[in-house]
Amino acid sequence: MSQAPLVLVERDDDLARLIERAARAEALAVDVEANGLFAYRPRLCTIQLAFREGDGIAVAVVDALRAPVAPLAPLLGAAGPPKVLHDLTFDARMLAEAGAPLAGARDTSVSARMLGCAATGLAALLASELGVTIDKQLQQHDWGRRPLASAELRYLADDVLHLLALDARLAERGRAIGIEDEIAEECAYKLATALGPPRDPRPAYARIKGAQALDPEGRAILRRLVAAREAAAEEADVPAFKIVGSEVLLELAQRRPARADDVRAVRGAAAGRAATCVAAWLRAIEQGRSDGDVPEEERALFLQVRPPRRELAARRAMETRITGWRRAEAKARKVDEQVVLPGHCAQDLVEIALAAGDAGDAAVAAAIARIPGLGARRLARYGGALAALVSAPPPSGPPGTAT
Template sequence: MKIEFDPHPFIDNPRVIETTEEMDNFFSRCATEDVIAVDIESAGFYRYYGRVNLIQIASRKEAAIIDPQKIEDFSAFQNFANASSCLWLFHGGDYDISMLAKDLGIYIPRMFDTRKAAEITGMTELGLRALTEKYLGFTLDKRLQRCDWSKRPLTRAMKEYGLLDAVCLIPVYDCLKSELETLNRMDWVMEECDYIARHAKEFQEQEADPYAFRIKGASKLSLRSQAILKEIWSLREKIAAKLDRAPFMLLSNQALIEIARQVPRTVSGMLVIKSVNRDFLNRYGSELQVAIKAGMKAPLTDLERPFKPKEKEFLLTAWEGELAKSLREIRDSIAEKLNIPPAVLAPMHSIYDLAKIRPNTVGLLLQSEILHEWQTQILAEGFLDILRQEPPKTAKSKRRRRKR
């Protein structure tokens, strides 16, 4: 299915919303919309803190850019998201809706992920560019994908690039919806999207990794050099956080490894290392020396990530391994008939969990929540035949007679 779609009426005069009042008015005009498309941009590649730097939003009638760097009060957006019955469209929406929730307190109740939908229809090319080529007949220009979205003022090219992604989502959604309804798979996608939305609402910040300083090449260093690496890595993190700059842009990982290996005693000694940023040395050379000295005196303990053996409850026995193999073969066969990736139908970690727990009825299978409901409906019959098998009885070992 391919439709004619002209995005220019939406993007030729891109509108940027910079006040709470403008945002409130926009959502008032969206009150009766059935779908609203959203895309966000973040400057996480350039900045230390991942933030929502731009929100592109489109209805069937209009599109606009919302600038979070100019607006502090997002209650109009929050209230509309809570009260509206519209379906929110995203592409690869896991990250976007998590960022909206974490950064701006905006929780999306009902969403449709065009990437997830494309996967469940059987497509192998899942990027938005591939979808616009297939359904709309034009190619998205992705040259600005890695630009710094925190910079202001926004150029016209940045505005058009940002808006185009959101504007295209609505006609792409219409095409995917038609295909999914033909395949009787719309419920599958909506269930998957419900899980994505629920996960975003339950989002929790991960604890800082105390061994994050163990970057590529750290394992080849001596323990003393690893202690130095830990100190200079911590200094770089501290400066990056203060400046809100990506750490690697201040001092590369390779530079950290070389400093830790060579242990230069002076700033001029650091200048010899080619990978070291000269501007960084000019500003923070003395602090870097202090960090190196601290590493020279630091205890040589707690430098390597402790080994964590797998807990016995997560290890499969030989028989459970055979069950997992049989389950995988059934899954692969059904996935091939449905023309969808096997991992979409049941990821391997789910198959291992089923082989370990062995729920032997449809009710127990659903209750385990290892598979989603639509996956259970497809796989239950074949899986239960395997999961109802009884484990082999352990044979009594015959005692050997001792030779006299």
């Protein structure tokens, strides 16, 4: 199938014509690029589209820095053709923020994972499934730079040019072993979670590795240091990690220097862009000392109390049970374990088991039916088995983890 000349869309009228053409397609390949590695707040920079038109593939690059994105909403939403993306999470978030949220999307990375592919990156899949080689050297390019050079446009086009063919190949393999419903359910779950709130509600400072070991004053200082880094990053319009690493802020919260020379003694605290932040670090440390601890409403999110040993043992036992059942069922069906029960569903099942207590069979069954991403087909096939897993006494043996 031939490729039509690439279209670069930079004006409203050109975008309107593209939307009219793409709306008639049977399916639409979509990809986006942003400048998140180079700006404090990532901006959607380009949207790449590909669709079959006549005997060829039409490819367009929408310059999101010059053309409005909102008019794409009907095309990318439920009213438009089915969309095909590879690893849709980032794309979905950026498009939603720009006013053109996705709906009706399929994800080739999900299909590949469900099929048990060893490598699920786009380049690896195109090579293994279609024998197509693409160049990924611009994967960390600054897509906010203009004008877009011919080599950059070729790179952008390659990310969608073969996506529809890849989706068709993977879908054919999925149908051959009867897992198309499970693939569709997982794609819908992935899109819903991409557009929903983050699963970890803790503030950024509480997610820094090692922060949990700090005393109250130390975590108050770390909170102030992270806020100071955010302010510096916003002023410089760069990602926060380009100001200073989180491990440096943690060390400052541990040492709590009171003089500029002591700050400079902490490796990285006064290097590069952080060289102008020494006074800001000292102010943050002083403010943290004055605070004494993080605000009460954040304290519960920060502190992770280790469950009692008995509860941990019960959790490990249930994880072992679910893992063993899932592995045996996958082997019997000759499918990947994620087809039988995705890892996120397995973890939700563990929580149901731990919370079940004296709940009756009907309550347990209802809780299982509400597991996000489980889907009607799995529920019909495995509902009884999952209820039995939850309700039976804990097994003995070495612990395992369902992932």
